[in-house]
Amino acid sequence: MPTHAVDWEFAHPPAGVWPLLADTARFNEAAGLPKYPVRREEQPDGSMRFFAESRIGPFALAWEEIPVEWVADRWFRHERRFSRGPLATLTATAELRPTPTGTICRYTLEAEPAGLAGRLLLAAGFLRASEKGLARLVDGVREHLDGRRPVAFEPPRPPLDAARRQRLERLAETVEASGHGHGLTGRLAALISGGQDNDVERIRPLALARRWAVPERDTIELCLQAVRDGILESRWDILCPRCRGAQITATSLDRLPTAAHCESCNIGYDRDFAQNVELSFHPAPSVRPVTEGEFCLFGPMSTPHVFAQLRVEPGARRALPAGFAPGAWRYRTLEPGGQVDLAVGPEGIPAAVVTADGVEVGPPATGQLVLENRDSRPRTVVVESRRWVEDALTAHRVTTMQAFRDLFAGDVLRPGDEVAIAQIALLFTDLSGSTALYERIGDAAAYRLVREHFAFLARTIRAHDGAIVKTIGDAVMAAFAEPADAVRAAVAVQAEVAAFNRQQGGEGIAIKMGVHAGHCIAVTLNDRLDYFGQMVNLAARLQGLARSGEVLLSGVLADDPKVRDVLAGIEPGTREAAAVRGMERPVDVLRLAGPFPVAGPAMTAGGA
Template sequence: MRSVVVSSSFSLSSSPGDVWPFITDTDRTNRLVIGSANVYRPIEKGTKSSARFLVEAKAAGMTMTYEEAPFEWTLNKSFSVYRKMRSGPLESYTYGITLDPAPDGGTKVTVRLDLVPRHWLLRPIAQIEGNRIVARMAKLAESIDAHLRDKAPSPYLKPSSPANEERLDFAQRELEKRDLDAKAIATLVDLIRNGPDADLVRIRPFELAHEHGVDEREMLRICLHAVTLGVVELRWALVCPSCRTASDQVTSLAEIGDASHCQLCDLQFGVELDKAVEATFVPHPSVREVSNMMFCIGGPARTPHVVAQAVVDARGEKSLEAPAEAGRYRVFARGGAIASVDVTSEGATSATVTLEGEALTPPAVDVAPGASIVVHNRTSTPLHVKLERLGYASRAATAHVVTTLSEFRRFFSKDLLKPSTPLKVASVAILFSDLTGSTALYTRAGDAAAFRLVDDHFDVLRKVIDEHGGSVVKTMGDAIMAAFIEPLACVRASIACLHAFETFRVDADNGELTGIKLGLFAGPCYVVTANDAIDYFGQTVNCASRVQHCAETGEIVFEEEVWDRLPEVDKSKLRLVSKLETTVKGVAHPLRLVRTKLMTEIVSQRHLTSQKRASSPELV
């Protein structure tokens, strides 16, 4: 059957690069242009198709079922999608948009629909529906241009469901009573009150913070506090390492296994808390009813790190265009085969990689900006390949980050991992403290006074650790174990802990009997549930414990490599006592460490007062 082609071109004053992220957000465009949601089901195994999903949709009052091939695109230039119908009035449907740069810096936009009806009698309906979609798309593009050019309201602010104003006002007042940033509170509340539904089905705190210029961790803290007030609900998304979209979503850490599968990428991946598990939030239904219906899941805007994507037929080939920006990229073929791509000015103008079996060869190529990377598919299955930008900044609030916040341990103490499922993190900084002189303290001060001092010192350290973005994992006797995202923050917290403890000690009853020593170490670790709490185990924990044992009273001991990376503003607070090496069972090489002390001595106010009295002449 001959196709019905509907095409329209129009001009925008904004550049292709500015228009691209808006016009490729197909979930939002479909909400406004099509208006009906889709139902997505994984495609059955054994189908000789590049499609990964079977979609049920409605158009012109009729229900259609189709196989949706992966979208194809080249960054800032064009995108398209092919849908093979299994039911409905059409045999196939191809939709595409091209952005061509105009001489005046604007963009020539071309929207094209290629509709193949099942019967010639359906051609008029296809023509009418095609004209309607193209006209709506043109109107939406003009609204996007006005938003970019004149700062007009974004067309994506709708649709928006109503919010419970009374509940929101109450929650905002309660949040403002807590030690939280007022601007960040207002940002979250405004989003829940006025944000479009599409922004609320998956609230990402770090992304929200970045857009509004507030601190990321503060926004995350506010979201956790908001859960306790019934404003939002916490969700855990399992994120594919390739497409970086959620392959699954759960409401509890206990529902997470040690592996997951991405249907789109056909990729089985291990679940690591610092990479594959992201905390997101959604309004509580009593505050605002937000539909989680999907209008499109495959547009380029969902995967902004992918600069090009194409479907390659079985035994066929397709070209991917290298981006204009130099950097490190990789070709990814559905199923997990990869080849590294370095884009440099000295690179070749073209390159070829071949998919055979489960591997891409050669494993690495160097190309120039704009070069053609031809992918040969030697397999018997059509599949999609993509060119991914490496090092793309992620704004995911990972489970690793969340579980190091004191608010999470305080508010969500029952949200634990499966007892039998340790999950890996690539790096965590573990801090151990130890109260020295405790034996003499208990002997001379008595059990009650000694216990009070130990407990008070826990409060002092816990407050400092919280303020520096760490979390107390547990206390052991008179020692603390804490976790931080990275070692520099851990060192800064250690400096502050030592300073705070010395200030506390010199004026505390029996404080002169005690001291404190600190040791820290960073590396890969496993996160587990132990004694009904989230805990860490592995060689990194063993090393941190060993490092702490190398410290003397009043010292912080850590790796020499961390000392070398420490900014001068932090180094100036420490005095290097010595360097040393120590061995840990199971670690191949000795640990190279530094022993440090505070640069300035903390002097007791009580001591200053007694000195002043001693030096003053007696009154007669």
């Protein structure tokens, strides 16, 4: 079989080179290759095969995409088997080897001709010419690693014409002037105007925050405002809990089905706002059209949370060096079947044993991971980190943010639909002695003070990644995805209420608060997202039991490890069993009476 190999040298370790060379989708786009549609065909055993068609130069091509094999930071192998075109197969392999000065990558191309046209093509030096065409891209990788260019890969042609660039610039000024741009709108505009399709077809705000080293709340608010002003469009994806692929996409919450089916894994699963419903973004077509299709279906960096993906023949074993970071991992197969979740610690890496029913954990081995296939058919074993969710902006999180509720108040569930929320924190506030306040200073002055107090609460709640769900008279109900943020917000309100009163220059207010976290359901009520359930009632009742200037926490919430960290920075409260209306037995509560310190490092909001 004709083969051509070349060595590429880099003055950086394999861990720095791998994310760029293994990003085959961006590599192919920068090389000027076209996108292609993918057709999936289910097999009798429930697995999937993947087929594609395209045209490159004078050749119409049709091929089967064979799942890529790889071990992160070490090697990958990518094979295509053609049913139409001059070649029968084309395989690219990259092997990274550390050296005293950096990395050598041995890149190998192998091809098998399909007939006379293929033999002539290979004889004319097709493999060598293909490798030389990649040399420019490899130079870009080196320059990026050396800090001489901001990105490794650039689009082969400018994504935007002059008219679209001008439109984008005008819209970017509007976003930045909104207060939600946070000085980042220029970066977003540069990404849209100059980035590859792979950079913009699915923009994830949490990944942007990590890349730009800015608070997550800032990039989330930036993207939400960009949707409102016409730069971006948003989409809700229901992710497969097994492969994390986006199987169903909707433009609004009321169009999300309650269940989905993953064609790749051939499984059905339910919608879960906190686990598998993600909000992502892409450019509005009027700003930058992005064509459908794939540049590379199975590239390693398309699923960067996957450490290894290896085919194991029936009855065979494969071993690989175990460079695993401690934490949460998962073993599964690319084909349909079960999976196993495990925690990796210092005692060694358990083996992954494939059976006819799924994947099991085997005995650990020192310094290596053993993959064993006890099934009667070949299986592709996937070893992945479960930290993938860190970059997923879940529906649960974003719907508890004030910017979302302000900008997209109409994006709600369809009538009659309800969503179970496994964990949410609710904060209820109320003014102490509001009736006496109205009598003492008059309706107009009291009304103004109450409105100012609402604005004060909204600022503080937003600063701690929460959102006001509704106001009830002089009271506020707010929601938080992270319980510790709810407690931080409550403490911050009480710590800053004295400063608020000084700003008013006259009458002051006192606030009492209750906080609880737990399970509830989300529904649409009065054209907005709302929450119902026993935990909602308890949170409201805790506020009713609080005294002026106090924060009352449920005992369950107070015992949360992250909440304990927050409480470590304030005056200890008193624990008691409180009789709560509607509850059969007394409820364990923690009463915090202050003094409450002004926010310092220990009290900083998690997303700030």
